[in-house]
Amino acid sequence: MEHLRASHCKPWRDSTNEERLDGENGLLLTPNADHLFDRGFIGFEDNGDVLVSPVAHKDSLARLGLNPSQAMNVGQFSEGQRRYLEFHRDSVLLRSRFLEE
Numbered sequence: 001m002e003h004l005r006a007s008h009c010k011p012w013r014d015s016t017n018e019e020r021l022d023g024e025n026g027l028l029l030t031p032n033a034d035h036l037f038d039r040g041f042i043g044f045e046d047n048g049d050v051l052v053s054p055v056a057h058k059d060s061l062a063r064l065g066l067n068p069s070q071a072m073n074v075g076q077f078s079e080g081q082r083r084y085l086e087f088h089r090d091s092v093l094l095r096s097r098f099l100e101e
Contacts, residue, residue: 024080
């Protein structure tokens with residue numbers, strides 16, 4: 001546990017006081033995953049599939065232990081977590097309409 005970080009799916013700055021304290025708004029992540037998640041370089045589908053931002057630097061991801069060309073799944077999320085993860089996908093995950101077309 002000492003090598004895991006609590007990360008908010010819906011960032012603190014965007015959350016109400018109730019959402020900030022809601023355990024469903026949190027994930028335990030390794031420091032590398034926490035960094036990438038907080039900055040929008042990775043996200044998660046409701047089914048646990050890891051999403052990689054098209055603007056993420058692939059070599060840097062590999063150095064952090066994430067192979068962007070390999071499908072990864074971390075397992076199912078609860079209904080409450082899925083609600084917050086939807087916000088993360090819509091508002092935090094970095095996208096580029098130019099790269100996704």
